[in-house]
Amino acid sequence: MILRGTVIWTPALGRAEVRERAYLVADGPTVRGVFDQLPADCADKPVTDYGDALIIPAFVDAHVHAPQFLNAGIGMDDELLPWLNRRTFPLEARFADPAFADRAYRAFLNALWEAGTLRFCAFATVHARATWHLMQLAESAGFSGLVGKVNMDRNAPEALTEDTAASLAQTEELALRARSELRNIGFIVTPRFVPSTTPALMEGLGALVEKHQLPVQSHVDENRGEVALVRELHPEARSYAHVYDDFGLMPTGRTVLAHAIWLTDPEVELLREKRVLVAHSPQSNANLTSGIMPARRWLSAGLSCAVASDLAAGSDACLARHAACAVQVSKLNQVSHAEETALHVPEALYLVTKGPGCFAGFAQPSGSFEPGFRADALVVGGERAAALDELLPRTPLERLERFLYAGDSRDICARYAAGALMERPF
Numbered sequence: 270m271i272l273r274g275t276v277i278w279t280p281a282l283g284r285a286e287v288r289e290r291a292y293l294v295a296d297g298p299t300v301r302g303v304f305d306q307l308p309a310d311c312a313d314k315p316v317t318d319y320g321d322a323l324i325i326p327a328f329v330d331a332h333v334h335a336p337q338f339l340n341a342g343i344g345m346d347d348e349l350l351p352w353l354n355r356r357t358f359p360l361e362a363r364f365a366d367p368a369f370a371d372r373a374y375r376a377f378l379n380a381l382w383e384a385g386t387l388r389f390c391a392f393a394t395v396h397a398r399a400t401w402h403l404m405q406l407a408e409s410a411g412f413s414g415l416v417g418k419v420n421m422d423r424n425a426p427e428a429l430t431e432d433t434a435a436s437l438a439q440t441e442e443l444a445l446r447a448r449s450e451l452r453n454i455g456f457i458v459t460p461r462f463v464p465s466t467t468p469a470l471m472e473g474l475g476a477l478v479e480k481h482q483l484p485v486q487s488h489v490d491e492n493r494g495e496v497a498l499v500r501e502l503h504p505e506a507r508s509y510a511h512v513y514d515d516f517g518l519m520p521t522g523r524t525v526l527a528h529a530i531w532l533t534d535p536e537v538e539l540l541r542e543k544r545v546l547v548a549h550s551p552q553s554n555a556n557l558t559s560g561i562m563p564a565r566r567w568l569s570a571g572l573s574c575a576v577a578s579d580l581a582a583g584s585d586a587c588l589a590r591h592a593a594c595a596v597q598v599s600k601l602n603q604v605s606h607a608e609e610t611a612l613h614v615p616e617a618l619y620l621v622t623k624g625p626g627c628f629a630g631f632a633q634p635s636g637s638f639e640p641g642f643r644a645d646a647l648v649v650g651g652e653r654a655a656a657l658d659e660l661l662p663r664t665p666l667e668r669l670e671r672f673l674y675a676g677d678s679r680d681i682c683a684r685y686a687a688g689a690l691m692e693r694p695f
Contacts, residue, residue, distance in 0.1 A: 270295040270644055270688040271311060274319035275665045276303050278326055278638040279619035282568070287665050292316070293324055295644035298687035299633070302640050322650030322682060323668055325618070326636045327387040328588040331625035332486070332527040332548035332577035335391045335403055335416070336361050338377040340581035345556045349492040352557055352582070361394045362428040370399035374406055375695040381412070382694055383678040384587040385647045387686045388626065388635050389414040390486055390525055392459055395421055395429050397439040404447060408454045410694035411686040413643065415630055417459025417486055418443055422470045437473040444481055457630060462488040463499045463512050475517025484523040484630030487513065490536065491528035492559045510536040519543045522629040527579060529567065530560040541571045546628050549620070550579035551598040552591055557582050561602050564595060565609040575625035576617065592617035593674045614670045644688040651682050
């Protein structure tokens, strides 16, 4: 793959590299690098020239609920726990029907493709058959990422409350099957959150994590009512986050925890020590009245962070929109905490590309155009952008900012996954 255009990527938080009329070269699925002049050994190779269009890393969504895509924009007047009971659980129960699950997951993957998200960490449902089908669909379409069968054996509707032993057996079976049969979609252990998993289930999942060296995803400190419930269920634990660690569900460098709004100082220390990837979902947190995650404070404290959609509590599949929202919410946080400066656009791009793309649970890093990274790219431009730039020319970073704040799928001209053009999946 050799693409030519204005190449932008963020090798470090807050540092943007901009190379106009440059060549992005990939050897098979892997980035070789960005060059101002075409390398000599590529002189006879085809070049796809996109003119002045932007070429940026494809988005990586570190926290998304695949079945909840159908709930996007619905029930936004509820807080977290009522929303789960009224909206989320009734929808997820329908994924016991394989035909329904097939149609829903195809629509979900199409939406991610449109938005330019080519890698993700996804929650499925408790249904092993439907979860495996999602993994197969994503693999066949060219995505990469991690998918988890949700585990729940308490505080859920009868249709979604699992037998503990069966939940563990299905989890292990899926993890081993994914390793055997899939190349680009892996399995991630997915206790929904502490209130829905008994100590016996968490202990069993922790044993599987250790046995098979699996990654883990879940939620932590999202909503004050949720935090209070965890305290009531686990008075012996030092904190919400410590419950996961106590049961072996926080493997070092292989854990994604979403939200982390109400972390205590000991929790911050624990998440930093365990190198947890914190998935920040500002749109979701606003929709469900959860609060504002202090992104600058956690970054300054040494936490690894990403910006994620949290569909469908986040009501938009487009990570560009969530990146802009993260900047906006950080400005609101700065009003109350002047020492916590707001995020800016290059940081926002990093938090939806390289930040999550380097999660150790993935087989190969993505989200940057550094050598060795998976060659996932978006070409951003098209007629709408060209018409605006003809009226008033903009710098490359201004054009990137405009795409994050005001662009949409119409502005993505092409998507490349692992060095190959990726067509609409379904």
